[in-house]
Amino acid sequence: MHLSRVRLSRDQEDIQVWGFDDSGLFSVNSAYSAYECIAHPVRSSQNDVFRYLWKIKTFPNVLTTTWRVLIGRIPTRENLSRKGVIMNTILCAMCESKEETCQHTFIECVAAQRVWSLCLRWIGIVSVQQNAILSHFESFYLPQLSSRQSLLWKGVWATIVACIWEPRNSIVFNQGVADVEEIFQKVQLKSWQWLKHRGPSFSYSFTDWMLNPLICIRSYK
Numbered sequence: 001m002h003l004s005r006v007r008l009s010r011d012q013e014d015i016q017v018w019g020f021d022d023s024g025l026f027s028v029n030s031a032y033s034a035y036e037c038i039a040h041p042v043r044s045s046q047n048d049v050f051r052y053l054w055k056i057k058t059f060p061n062v063l064t065t066t067w068r069v070l071i072g073r074i075p076t077r078e079n080l081s082r083k084g085v086i087m088n089t090i091l092c093a094m095c096e097s098k099e100e101t102c103q104h105t106f107i108e109c110v111a112a113q114r115v116w117s118l119c120l121r122w123i124g125i126v127s128v129q130q131n132a133i134l135s136h137f138e139s140f141y142l143p144q145l146s147s148r149q150s151l152l153w154k155g156v157w158a159t160i161v162a163c164i165w166e167p168r169n170s171i172v173f174n175q176g177v178a179d180v181e182e183i184f185q186k187v188q189l190k191s192w193q194w195l196k197h198r199g200p201s202f203s204y205s206f207t208d209w210m211l212n213p214l215i216c217i218r219s220y221k
Protein backbone atom coordinates (compact mmCIF):
# COMPACT_ATOMS: atom_id res chain seq x y z
CA MET A 1 0.00 0.00 0.00
CA HIS A 2 2.80 2.42 0.90
CA LEU A 3 4.80 1.41 -2.19
CA SER A 4 1.85 1.98 -4.53
CA ARG A 5 2.05 5.70 -3.65
CA VAL A 6 5.73 5.96 -4.63
CA ARG A 7 6.39 7.52 -8.03
CA LEU A 8 9.70 6.49 -9.55
CA SER A 9 11.58 8.91 -11.77
CA ARG A 10 14.52 8.24 -14.09
CA ASP A 11 15.59 11.91 -13.98
CA GLN A 12 16.20 12.16 -10.26
CA GLU A 13 19.08 10.74 -8.26
CA ASP A 14 18.38 8.49 -5.31
CA ILE A 15 19.07 10.15 -1.96
CA GLN A 16 19.00 8.97 1.62
CA VAL A 17 16.46 10.71 3.85
CA TRP A 18 16.16 10.39 7.64
CA GLY A 19 12.40 9.98 8.07
CA PHE A 20 12.20 11.03 11.72
CA ASP A 21 12.96 14.69 11.08
CA ASP A 22 11.17 17.13 8.77
CA SER A 23 14.51 18.26 7.37
CA GLY A 24 15.32 14.70 6.31
CA LEU A 25 18.69 15.02 8.05
CA PHE A 26 19.92 12.78 10.83
CA SER A 27 20.59 14.27 14.28
CA VAL A 28 21.13 12.69 17.68
CA ASN A 29 18.04 14.46 19.01
CA SER A 30 15.78 13.14 16.27
CA ALA A 31 17.26 9.65 16.74
CA TYR A 32 16.38 9.85 20.41
CA SER A 33 12.79 10.92 19.59
CA ALA A 34 12.53 8.10 17.07
CA TYR A 35 13.68 5.63 19.70
CA GLU A 36 11.07 6.98 22.13
CA CYS A 37 8.31 6.61 19.51
CA ILE A 38 9.29 3.07 18.64
CA ALA A 39 10.06 1.85 22.15
CA HIS A 40 7.15 3.58 23.86
CA PRO A 41 4.32 4.14 21.37
CA VAL A 42 1.77 6.64 22.69
CA ARG A 43 -1.19 4.72 24.02
CA SER A 44 -4.70 5.93 23.35
CA SER A 45 -5.26 6.47 27.08
CA GLN A 46 -2.39 8.97 27.04
CA ASN A 47 -4.10 10.79 24.20
CA ASP A 48 -7.34 10.75 26.16
CA VAL A 49 -5.59 12.27 29.17
CA PHE A 50 -4.10 15.01 27.03
CA ARG A 51 -7.43 15.71 25.30
CA TYR A 52 -9.11 16.06 28.69
CA LEU A 53 -6.37 18.28 30.07
CA TRP A 54 -6.53 20.45 26.97
CA LYS A 55 -10.20 21.22 27.75
CA ILE A 56 -9.16 22.56 31.16
CA LYS A 57 -7.39 25.37 29.28
CA THR A 58 -4.91 25.95 32.01
CA PHE A 59 -1.57 27.75 31.61
CA PRO A 60 0.69 25.95 29.08
CA ASN A 61 3.43 25.18 31.60
CA VAL A 62 0.86 23.74 34.04
CA LEU A 63 -0.72 21.71 31.23
CA THR A 64 2.62 20.29 30.09
CA THR A 65 3.78 19.40 33.60
CA THR A 66 0.47 17.74 34.46
CA TRP A 67 0.39 15.74 31.25
CA ARG A 68 3.93 14.50 31.77
CA VAL A 69 3.10 13.56 35.35
CA LEU A 70 -0.03 11.65 34.35
CA ILE A 71 1.74 9.61 31.69
CA GLY A 72 4.82 9.07 33.90
CA ARG A 73 7.21 11.05 31.68
CA ILE A 74 8.22 13.78 34.11
CA PRO A 75 12.03 13.84 34.45
CA THR A 76 12.32 12.64 38.02
CA ARG A 77 15.72 11.27 39.03
CA GLU A 78 14.44 7.71 38.73
CA ASN A 79 13.08 8.39 35.23
CA LEU A 80 16.35 10.00 34.12
CA SER A 81 18.36 7.16 35.60
CA ARG A 82 16.31 4.61 33.63
CA LYS A 83 17.18 6.56 30.49
CA GLY A 84 20.87 6.18 31.26
CA VAL A 85 21.56 9.61 32.75
CA ILE A 86 24.29 9.24 35.37
CA MET A 87 23.58 11.10 38.63
CA ASN A 88 25.06 11.28 42.10
CA THR A 89 21.78 10.20 43.64
CA ILE A 90 18.32 9.10 42.62
CA LEU A 91 16.85 9.98 46.01
CA CYS A 92 13.99 12.48 46.15
CA ALA A 93 15.25 16.07 46.03
CA MET A 94 12.66 17.17 48.58
CA CYS A 95 12.96 14.56 51.36
CA GLU A 96 16.17 12.75 50.36
CA SER A 97 14.87 9.51 51.84
CA LYS A 98 13.16 7.59 49.02
CA GLU A 99 13.77 7.01 45.33
CA GLU A 100 12.48 9.95 43.31
CA THR A 101 9.74 8.33 41.25
CA CYS A 102 6.74 10.18 39.88
CA GLN A 103 4.45 8.48 42.39
CA HIS A 104 6.77 9.40 45.26
CA THR A 105 7.32 13.02 44.22
CA PHE A 106 3.68 13.96 43.75
CA ILE A 107 1.85 11.67 46.17
CA GLU A 108 4.01 9.83 48.69
CA CYS A 109 6.73 12.31 49.58
CA VAL A 110 6.22 13.84 53.00
CA ALA A 111 6.43 17.34 51.48
CA ALA A 112 3.83 16.51 48.79
CA GLN A 113 1.54 14.93 51.38
CA ARG A 114 1.63 18.04 53.51
CA VAL A 115 0.82 20.20 50.47
CA TRP A 116 -2.11 17.92 49.53
CA SER A 117 -3.33 17.93 53.09
CA LEU A 118 -3.42 21.75 53.21
CA CYS A 119 -5.06 21.94 49.77
CA LEU A 120 -7.69 19.28 50.49
CA ARG A 121 -8.64 21.00 53.72
CA TRP A 122 -8.87 24.34 51.88
CA ILE A 123 -11.11 23.09 49.08
CA GLY A 124 -13.17 20.71 51.19
CA ILE A 125 -12.33 17.27 49.80
CA VAL A 126 -12.00 14.65 52.50
CA SER A 127 -9.64 12.25 50.72
CA VAL A 128 -8.39 11.06 47.35
CA GLN A 129 -7.07 7.70 46.20
CA GLN A 130 -3.38 7.39 46.87
CA ASN A 131 -2.53 4.18 45.00
CA ALA A 132 -1.65 5.68 41.60
CA ILE A 133 -1.30 9.12 40.14
CA LEU A 134 -4.10 8.59 37.57
CA SER A 135 -6.59 7.41 40.18
CA HIS A 136 -5.51 10.31 42.37
CA PHE A 137 -6.43 12.64 39.52
CA GLU A 138 -9.69 10.82 38.80
CA SER A 139 -10.79 10.70 42.43
CA PHE A 140 -10.19 14.42 42.83
CA TYR A 141 -13.77 15.39 42.09
CA LEU A 142 -16.91 16.60 43.75
CA PRO A 143 -20.41 15.35 42.99
CA GLN A 144 -23.06 17.74 41.74
CA LEU A 145 -20.69 19.82 39.67
CA SER A 146 -21.52 20.52 36.03
CA SER A 147 -18.99 19.31 33.47
CA ARG A 148 -17.66 22.86 33.08
CA GLN A 149 -17.25 23.19 36.84
CA SER A 150 -15.56 19.79 37.03
CA LEU A 151 -12.99 20.98 34.51
CA LEU A 152 -12.16 23.86 36.84
CA TRP A 153 -11.83 21.43 39.69
CA LYS A 154 -9.37 19.30 37.71
CA GLY A 155 -7.55 22.51 36.87
CA VAL A 156 -6.97 23.05 40.58
CA TRP A 157 -5.43 19.54 40.75
CA ALA A 158 -3.17 20.43 37.83
CA THR A 159 -2.12 23.64 39.58
CA ILE A 160 -1.23 21.74 42.76
CA VAL A 161 0.91 19.28 40.80
CA ALA A 162 2.71 22.05 38.93
CA CYS A 163 3.28 23.95 42.19
CA ILE A 164 4.89 20.83 43.75
CA TRP A 165 7.18 20.37 40.74
CA GLU A 166 8.41 23.99 40.77
CA PRO A 167 10.17 23.94 44.18
CA ARG A 168 11.50 20.44 43.45
CA ASN A 169 13.25 21.95 40.42
CA SER A 170 14.37 24.92 42.42
CA ILE A 171 16.03 22.55 44.93
CA VAL A 172 17.79 20.63 42.17
CA PHE A 173 18.95 23.61 40.10
CA ASN A 174 19.12 26.55 42.53
CA GLN A 175 19.64 25.06 45.98
CA GLY A 176 16.10 26.14 46.92
CA VAL A 177 13.93 24.68 49.66
CA ALA A 178 10.50 23.05 49.70
CA ASP A 179 8.47 25.37 51.90
CA VAL A 180 5.10 23.63 52.19
CA GLU A 181 3.20 26.71 53.33
CA GLU A 182 4.65 28.73 50.47
CA ILE A 183 3.67 26.04 47.94
CA PHE A 184 0.13 26.05 49.31
CA GLN A 185 -0.15 29.84 49.02
CA LYS A 186 1.17 29.63 45.49
CA VAL A 187 -1.53 27.07 44.63
CA GLN A 188 -4.20 29.48 45.88
CA LEU A 189 -2.79 32.43 43.95
CA LYS A 190 -1.99 30.60 40.73
CA SER A 191 -5.36 28.83 40.55
CA TRP A 192 -7.17 32.15 41.14
CA GLN A 193 -5.07 33.89 38.45
CA TRP A 194 -5.89 31.09 36.05
CA LEU A 195 -9.64 31.28 36.76
CA LYS A 196 -9.64 35.07 36.26
CA HIS A 197 -7.73 34.53 33.05
CA ARG A 198 -10.36 32.08 31.74
CA GLY A 199 -12.96 34.81 31.34
CA PRO A 200 -15.53 37.11 32.92
CA SER A 201 -17.66 34.22 34.29
CA PHE A 202 -15.32 34.11 37.23
CA SER A 203 -15.71 37.40 39.09
CA TYR A 204 -14.52 36.50 42.57
CA SER A 205 -11.81 38.34 44.42
CA PHE A 206 -8.71 36.55 45.63
CA THR A 207 -10.04 36.81 49.19
CA ASP A 208 -13.33 35.12 48.16
CA TRP A 209 -11.33 32.37 46.48
CA MET A 210 -9.12 31.82 49.50
CA LEU A 211 -12.10 31.75 51.88
CA ASN A 212 -14.47 29.56 49.89
CA PRO A 213 -13.24 28.01 46.66
CA LEU A 214 -16.17 25.63 46.48
CA ILE A 215 -18.79 28.41 46.32
CA CYS A 216 -16.70 30.18 43.66
CA ILE A 217 -16.57 27.06 41.48
CA ARG A 218 -20.22 26.10 42.04
CA SER A 219 -21.40 29.48 40.80
CA TYR A 220 -19.34 29.22 37.59
CA LYS A 221 -21.68 29.08 34.56
Ligand SMILES: [Zn+2]
Binds near residue numbers: 092098104105109
Ligand atom coordinates in the same frame (compact mmCIF):
# COMPACT_ATOMS: atom_id res chain seq x y z
ZN1 LIG B 1 10.44 12.76 48.89
